[in-house]
Amino acid sequence: SAVISQKPSRDICQRGTSLTIQCQVDSQVTMMFWYRQQPGQSLTLIATANQGSEATYESGFVIDKFPISRPNLTFSTLTVSNMSPEDSSIYLCSVKTGVSTDTQYFGPGTRLTVL
Amino acid sequence: GENVEQHPSTLSVQEGDSAVIKCTYSDSASNYFPWYKQELGKGPQLIIDIRSNVGEKKDQRIAVTLNKTAKHFSLHITETQPEDSAVYFCAATLLPNAGNMLTFGGGTRLMVKP
Numbered sequence: 001s002a003v004i005s006q007k008p009s010r011d012i013c014q015r016g017t018s019l020t021i022q023c024q025v026d027s028q029v030t031m032m033f034w035y036r037q038q039p040g041q042s043l044t045l046i047a048t049a050n051q052g053s054e055a056t057y058e059s060g061f062v063i064d065k066f067p068i069s070r071p072n073l074t075f076s077t078l079t080v081s082n083m084s085p086e087d088s089s090i091y092l093c094s095v096k097t098g099v100s101t102d103t104q105y106f107g108p109g110t111r112l113t114v115l
Numbered sequence: 116g117e118n119v120e121q122h123p124s125t126l127s128v129q130e131g132d133s134a135v136i137k138c139t140y141s142d143s144a145s146n147y148f149p150w151y152k153q154e155l156g157k158g159p160q161l162i163i164d165i166r167s168n169v170g171e172k173k174d175q176r177i178a179v180t181l182n183k184t185a186k187h188f189s190l191h192i193t194e195t196q197p198e199d200s201a202v203y204f205c206a207a208t209l210l211p212n213a214g215n216m217l218t219f220g221g222g223t224r225l226m227v228k229p
Contacts, residue, residue: 004158033216042204042219043159076214092158097208102147104217106158 002027004107012113013083015025021080023043023093028073031096037109038089042046046091048050083114117142119207128195129228136223138205139187145195145207148188149217150179152167153202163190164204 003026013019023032032049047055047068055068070076080087093107118141128134146167153188160188165172165179165188171177176195181188192199202224206217 042221045216048216102149102164103161104149105161106151108158111156 001044002029002097002105004093004094004095004105006091006107006110008110009108010111010113012095012115015084015114016081018079018081019079019083019112021091021093021112023076023078023107025074025095027097029095030073032070032076033094033096033104034068034076034078035092035094035106037092038074043092046078049078080112084114085114088112088114116149117145117207119205119218119220121205121223123223124221125224125226127226127228130195130197132195133191134190134195134199134225134227136190136203136205136225137187138189138207138220139185140207140218141186142207142209143183143186144209145160147208147210148179148181149206150177150190151206153204153222155201161203164226192225195225197227197229200225200227 005024007022031083034046035043036046039041045058046061049055049068049070049080051070066083067079090111092109096104121138132224150162152162153159163174163177163179165181176193178191202222204222205220208217
């Protein structure tokens with residue numbers, strides 16, 4: 001298994017500002033992902049964080065809005081840029097310990113409110 | 116791509132009763148089906164999963180059944196307890212393939228009344 005921590009756990013931000021969310025895993029993992037969960041909704045994949053290269057974004061998500069870094073096998077950051085109230089969501093870090101591994105683990109999430 | 120539909124969106128049961136949540140998927144190639152439980156203020160936690168080479172899997176009070184022909188799978192919780200109250204998500208994907216990510220259902224809010 002993998003233990004995932006996220007910082008901050010929650011934040012209230014003003015529109016037009018940016019917030020960087022950190023994800024730390026207690027062991028080296030092969031794959032790291034970032035998800036968004038809008039209020040009362042399901043989970044939507046934003047991107048796969050690739051170590052040492054640009055993240056792979058899903059349709060509807062762009063690097064300028066959600067820049068992602070992954071400097072090593074245990075850490076990643078997601079920045080939500082130029083925020084608007086529509087960005088108010090829970091942002092979740094998720095990992096798989098191996099490419100062919102079944103299980104995907106989720107962090108506790110970062111609850112973001114944009115005023 | 117894969118599409119997963121989940122029903123019902125909300126489910127209220129009396130403590131001790133059983134609860135059943137159903138999901139249908141569209142891609143017949145999908146072969147891995149996990150279920151996640153999300154409690155208020157927490158991230159989703161894997162509670163049980165099933166691969167397409169089996170029809171049923173049990174873990175104490177929870178079980179998952181899979182019907183590949185009909186492309187649907189269900190979560191069964193017996194002897195429900197108030198701590199089972201949460202949002203449950205089903206998901207589907209094809210493994211092993213690094214490019215195939217989990218596709219989630221819309222979620223079911225389960226309320227267990229004491």
